[in-house]
Amino acid sequence: MTASAVPSRIHLPPSFVNYQIDTAYDEMFASPGVPREHYRALHQTLLKLPPEELRRSQQAADLAFLHEGITFTVYGSKEGTERIFPNDLLPRIITAREWARIEKGLTQRLTALNLFLRDIYHEGRILSDKIVPRDLLYSCKHFRREMRGLNVPRDIYVSVCGTDLVRLPDGTFAVLEDNLRVPSGVSYMVANRKVLKRVFPTLFRDYGVWPIDHYPRELLSTLRTLAPDNCAYRQDPTTVLLTPGVSNSAYFEHTFLAQQMGIELVEGRDLLTHDNVVYMRTTAGLRRVDVIYRRVDDDFLDPLCFRPDSTLGVPGLFNAYRAGNVTLANAIGTGVADDKAVYAYVPEMIRYYLNEDAILPNVPTFLMSDDMHRQHVLSDLQNMVVKAVGESGGYGMLIGPQSTAQQREEFRVRVLADPRNYIAQPTLALSCAPCLIDGSVESRHIDLRPYILMGEKVTLVPGGLTRVALRKGSLVVNSSQGGGSKDTWVLREGAIGEDILEEMSKELTSLHSDVAQRFSMPDRTA
Amino acid sequence: MRPPRNFYTQTFKRDAGMLSRVANSLYWMGRYLERAEHTSRLVNVELQLWLDQSPELGAGRWRFLLEALRAPAVEGAVDPTQLLNALVFSRANGSSIVSCVAAARENLRHVREQCSTRMWEQLNRLYLDVIDRRPGEEWILQSHDFFLSVLEGAYLFHGITDATMSHGEGWQFIQLGRYVERADTLTTLLETHFQRVTNHLEGPVEAAEYLEWVGLLGGCVALEAYCKAHTAEIRPLRVAEFLLLNPEFPHSIRFAVDRVNAALHLIGDLTQRSGKLPTRIAGRLRAQLSFSQIEEIMAEGIHAYLQNVRKECAEIHSAIHDIYFDYSVEAELAS
Numbered sequence: 135m136t137a138s139a140v141p142s143r144i145h146l147p148p149s150f151v152n153y154q155i156d157t158a159y160d161e162m163f164a165s166p167g168v169p170r171e172h173y174r175a176l177h178q179t180l181l182k183l184p185p186e187e188l189r190r191s192q193q194a195a196d197l198a199f200l201h202e203g204i205t206f207t208v209y210g211s212k213e214g215t216e217r218i219f220p221n222d223l224l225p226r227i228i229t230a231r232e233w234a235r236i237e238k239g240l241t242q243r244l245t246a247l248n249l250f251l252r253d254i255y256h257e258g259r260i261l262s263d264k265i266v267p268r269d270l271l272y273s274c275k276h277f278r279r280e281m282r283g284l285n286v287p288r289d290i291y292v293s294v295c296g297t298d299l300v301r302l303p304d305g306t307f308a309v310l311e312d313n314l315r316v317p318s319g320v321s322y323m324v325a326n327r328k329v330l331k332r333v334f335p336t337l338f339r340d341y342g343v344w345p346i347d348h349y350p351r352e353l354l355s356t357l358r359t360l361a362p363d364n365c366a367y368r369q370d371p372t373t374v375l376l377t378p379g380v381s382n383s384a385y386f387e388h389t390f391l392a393q394q395m396g397i398e399l400v401e402g403r404d405l406l407t408h409d410n411v412v413y414m415r416t417t418a419g420l421r422r423v424d425v426i427y428r429r430v431d432d433d434f435l436d437p438l439c440f441r442p443d444s445t446l447g448v449p450g451l452f453n454a455y456r457a458g459n460v461t462l463a464n465a466i467g468t469g470v471a472d473d474k475a476v477y478a479y480v481p482e483m484i485r486y487y488l489n490e491d492a493i494l495p496n497v498p499t500f501l502m503s504d505d506m507h508r509q510h511v512l513s514d515l516q517n518m519v520v521k522a523v524g525e526s527g528g529y530g531m532l533i534g535p536q537s538t539a540q541q542r543e544e545f546r547v548r549v550l551a552d553p554r555n556y557i558a559q560p561t562l563a564l565s566c567a568p569c570l571i572d573g574s575v576e577s578r579h580i581d582l583r584p585y586i587l588m589g590e591k592v593t594l595v596p597g598g599l600t601r602v603a604l605r606k607g608s609l610v611v612n613s614s615q616g617g618g619s620k621d622t623w624v625l626r627e628g629a630i631g632e633d634i635l636e637e638m639s640k641e642l643t644s645l646h647s648d649v650a651q652r653f654s655m656p657d658r659t660a
Numbered sequence: 661m662r663p664p665r666n667f668y669t670q671t672f673k674r675d676a677g678m679l680s681r682v683a684n685s686l687y688w689m690g691r692y693l694e695r696a697e698h699t700s701r702l703v704n705v706e707l708q709l710w711l712d713q714s715p716e717l718g719a720g721r722w723r724f725l726l727e728a729l730r731a732p733a734v735e736g737a738v739d740p741t742q743l744l745n746a747l748v749f750s751r752a753n754g755s756s757i758v759s760c761v762a763a764a765r766e767n768l769r770h771v772r773e774q775c776s777t778r779m780w781e782q783l784n785r786l787y788l789d790v791i792d793r794r795p796g797e798e799w800i801l802q803s804h805d806f807f808l809s810v811l812e813g814a815y816l817f818h819g820i821t822d823a824t825m826s827h828g829e830g831w832q833f834i835q836l837g838r839y840v841e842r843a844d845t846l847t848t849l850l851e852t853h854f855q856r857v858t859n860h861l862e863g864p865v866e867a868a869e870y871l872e873w874v875g876l877l878g879g880c881v882a883l884e885a886y887c888k889a890h891t892a893e894i895r896p897l898r899v900a901e902f903l904l905l906n907p908e909f910p911h912s913i914r915f916a917v918d919r920v921n922a923a924l925h926l927i928g929d930l931t932q933r934s935g936k937l938p939t940r941i942a943g944r945l946r947a948q949l950s951f952s953q954i955e956e957i958m959a960e961g962i963h964a965y966l967q968n969v970r971k972e973c974a975e976i977h978s979a980i981h982d983i984y985f986d987y988s989v990e991a992e993l994a995s
Binding site: 202379380389390392393398399400401403404406408414415416417418419420421 | 676677678679680681683769770772773777829927930931932933984985987989992993995
């Protein structure tokens with residue numbers, strides 16, 4: 135893939151000597167040395183800044199993350215399990231036009247997915263109409279029979295969604311996977327922004343970037359609109375965040391969100407049920423809980439209903455849920471719709487429920503349960519990415535081009551043993567963006583995870599988590615597999631390229647008050 | 661609308677009460693940090709006095725120190741290095757300084773979202789600092805700096821806590837833990853002291869016992885404050901009065917009990933549980949300390965008096981536990 139790279143040393147200043155452009159879509163450069171319109175100001179800044187300055191800025195940012203304890207936990211390593219999530223300083227920039235399309239596409243997709251979940255846990259029309267095969271659905275690891283016929287508030291199953299988008303070589307955004315269970319990473323989105331504003335304040339201001347700091351507030355109001363019908367104070371339901379506890383990989387995020395939303399961060403042992411009502415144990419006695427933003431997987435929620443060995447859950451929670459006395463967000467059983475085999479049918483779902491074409495396309499996906507597909511994939515394994523359907527976080531996958539013959543053989547055996555459990559996709563050249571690697575600017579593969587909220591309405595905070603495969607040439611962006619992240623800037627309409635000055639002066643007043651407000655607020659990110 | 665409760669909760673906060681688990685963690689964090697502070701102070705003072713004394717006398721003092729800290733007694737000859745290791749570093753001893761700092765940090769780590777970032781940073785720094793040290797002969801020679809850094813680390817933490825955390829229920833639980841622990845450890849210290857030094861409580865202190873009394877005051881950072889109140893003439897009766905009944909000095913038992921009482925009252929108001937057991941016991945103990953005269957206490961026997969204080973402290977602790985942290989759900993649902 136790097137064979138066609140032509141680093142032109144003549145045109146490139148010191149910071150860019152190692153920058154390679156290959157067949158993947160490059161976010162910054164339209165052609166070698168020629169930046170795209172919306173990256174020009176960043177490019178100029180990078181040209182002006184000496185490499186030492188860049189390195190110093192990166193160190194300052196790393197230190198800020200360390201001190202604030204913005205960490206995640208890596209499973210399966212003994213010591214040092216708490217690690218800083220590597221942050222790359224250079225922002226990823228998305229134009230207003232690109233964002234408008236993403237926003238529309240994701241809204242459409244999440245609407246259809248919610249209709250799908252409502253349907254399969256009730257009448258199952260899409261199954262009777264043979265759009266989605268019945269046996270495929272019922273063999274999903276995350277399908278919950280217990281949810282059949284159960285009504286959830288506003289018929290919303292997925293209220294918090296993080297969808298992974300990739301950019302194909304022709305520049306179009308496509309959906310790589312939906313995360314409909316307990317998507318994480320949103321705290322890094324906010325933390326990245328906070329650090330970046332400190333490092334590039336003028337550049338940030340001049341660009342006209344949409345703010346994202348209000349995500350926790352939007353999340354809270356989304357959760358509130360999902361209060362159970364019989365809740366006594368529907369305008370102000372008691373909302374809590376349920377965490378598995380300190381040893382969970384996303385614990386930092388749980389504390390961050392609870393603090394920012396001003397709600398209690400509870401563990402399973404803080405909650406109890408009585409007469410199908412959920413209470414939390416407080417120093418003033420028991421307090422009824424109405425909405426639970428749960429960051430605990432289905433399996434561990436209620437030992438009486440799901441895994442009996444779970445100590446993270448609340449005995450009796452499911453019955454309280456079924457009785458409609460408490461809302462769980464997301465609902466139980468949403469994992470069926472982000473099963474990687476069901477994913478392949480999402481465009482069909484959109485057509486079926488909304489009578490529209492999918493705005494954001496899927497990535498071509500081969501189902502290993504299909505004989506033709508399987509034969510094709512197994513004969514071409516070195517060019518495929520094979521994934522286990524129920525896994526996430528970069529676990530349980532094979533990346534053909536970077537695999538050994540032995541690994542491929544291993545996967546071939548696994549696929550043949552349990553075809554339903556695997557899908558394959560052609561290896562995608564994820565788009566590349568400039569990253570700061572040891573003081574010089576190099577290109578690395580990235581993806582984008584925007585966060586979509588669905589309550590009374592669909593809300594997208596303009597931005598998301600841009601994940602970076604920090605290892606050279608790597609295509610895996612997961613934090614558990616050596617990935618990092620960078621700030622994502624969504625530009626305001628006409629902020630760059632058109633009449634910037636006029637636009638700037640108009641916004642200056644509001645920006646000033648914005649800035650003033652930000653600095654007068656206490657430091658609450660960590 | 662919700663039924664009006666009392667003014668405070670109506671005006672500032674919608675719901676009364678915090679999570680019991682969180683309150684419990686903050687309480688224990690306060691207790692552990694206070695214990696680490698107390699142990700540092702006592703061991704440091706002992707080490708300083710040790711330099712002034714003959715080896716035979718020294719051995720006796722070490723035993724006294726163990727007793728005052730309620731650490732397990734040592735059979736036979738005392739090896740100071742080993743003993744220090746047990747009091748400062750040993751993870752097997754749950755009350756060693758390192759164990760206490762680690763336990764305080766662990767408690768705070770579980771409720772990080774409840775404290776300010778600066779608080780967490782400071783306690784984490786203190787923890788990283790103490791686990792970095794290694795025991796040994798060399799260490800003993802520089803131990804003074806170590807104890808000072810633990811004390812200063814704890815002071816800084818409490819200062820940051822006061823300055824950056826809302827003085828609401830959570831803050832009150834930290835104070836509660838801190839002062840319950842202080843009342844308890846001070847009482848034990850005085851008990852062991854008065855068991856050893858029983859003669860001549862009336863007049864000025866004799867030369868042989870002078871160091872014992874200076875050590876006691878030093879262990880309570882009270883030497884300067886005592887001298888200000890009673891000059892440098894050390895009179896056992898006045899020392900006892902100062903450490904037991906002084907209302908203004910932070911390391912007196914009365915001061916600690918006053919604080920426990922104040923914290924329990926505020927927590928009681930915030931949780932609508934003001935009439936409950938912990939407040940009653942603390943109020944009783946406070947009244948006792950406020951109205952006692954040292955002469956009366958001595959006449960009736962200081963041992964019995966201190967024993968009673970310690971018993972009351974233990975009762976306050978278990979009452980807090982039963983009312984706020986681990987109450988019976990059945991009784992709660994019935995009420």
